[in-house]
Amino acid sequence: MSSGSDSAVRMEIQVLGSLALRTPHGGNLIDFLTAPKPRKIIALLVLQANHVVTTAAMARELWGDNPPASMQTTLQTYVLQVRKFLGRALCRTSSEVARDVLVTKFSGYQLNLRQGEVDLHEFERLAAEGRKALADGFDEKAIRLLTGAMEVWSGPPLVDMQVGPLLDAEIRRLEESRLTVLMQRNDAKLRLALHHELPGELAGLVSQYPMHENLHAQYMLSLYRSGRCSDALVVFRRLREHLVGELGLEPSLRLQRLHRAMLTADPLLDGADFTEVESLLDRFGGAPALAVPRRAG
Known part of the structure; x- marks a missing residue:
């Protein structure tokens, strides 16, 4: 205390x-x-x-x-x-x-609680350090910290309780924080060409969040870079079906551009040509979810 x-x-x-x-x-x-x-x-x-x-x-x-x-x-x-x-x-x-x-x-x-007595505080500490590592350009360190933050979780928040309106709002906030941490880690993995680690995890997440465009962008890119272009295109089609069917909206221009680039097998999607990073960002609206690799060092 x-x-x-x-x-x-x-x-x-x-x-x-x-x-x-x-x-x-x-x-x-x-x-x-x-x-x-x-x-x-x-x-x-x-x-x-x-x-x-x-x-x-x-x-x-x-x-x-x-x-x-x-x-x-x-x-x-x-x-x-x-x-x-x-x-x-x-x-x-x-x-x-x-x-x-x-x-x-x-x-x-x-x-009154002391530092380190609540798992939530450890999650928030690791997440903040991971965000700083991302901002400083240290992707490998960020992955370790953000992975550590997610490993603090043992399940959905307060999963064994019937909650009222305030705790329900807190649970939603915590779940959103965890999802943000996960997407930040995915960005770092894509920059480090660790795309092969992502499809399995993201498959479940896009099912859980069928209209979340950033998750779908990460899933599409990880599939594409893993040699699964047709699967990436199916992911876009399903996202579009959900958005049009539920909200009457088309996917964002960023997702549509990503889709078109996959249809034309744009080599910039492979993230190998570091000299054209700015061109890639311009083409896709500067979206961090595309996780363009950084130069070494």
Whole structure:
């Protein structure tokens, strides 16, 4: 905890998968907190660790737009249960938890956690370092960091919980962050001519996101560079069918240009001619998803 001593028991909290809370005592202690509403409160507090979660936000997560007349009293009861649970996990009294760990604030409650206690924070750290490596031109380092960020995940966020509107929004945000990290890693792999590693993974992702153009661009390019031009063209056709059928829209000009370049077997798609990088970017609208290889060094 941020205000606790260094000798205090450390927790390992997982939200990128099933909700879990572990200490050196062993086991997933969250299993001993079976009531769904206190579990939701813990999840909400962990996702906003070291920031105040208002009682209004807690009420909306627990009851939506129909809180009970006894909302304040009921919330206090749930928070007391959470404090007792944390006290047992950390071998501290409820009063110590209320003072140092799960603190009452003017408008709500704040869960104080130390660096490294939540898997989400490790994911965000690795993702940020990976983005910096990309920006600095170190693709191999970026791949290691971004792969490490994705390996923090053990499954969909809070996969074992029935969530309310606030946690649902948080889950969507986290899934979007993971998808962004994955696409950034794919860009780096394409630049390093590691296209053969991508089709298997991207096949599942484009099925999950049938109208996501950047994923389809990466999938098409990885297939094309793997000698599977016909498969890449099928990917474009299916994307177009989804966009036209669901939204009444054609694929973006960037995707259409990529498609035409594949039809004509444009050698620039192979990414081998470094002298024409600028021409390639102009032709495809400067889209990073095309992942044009950088010069060595």
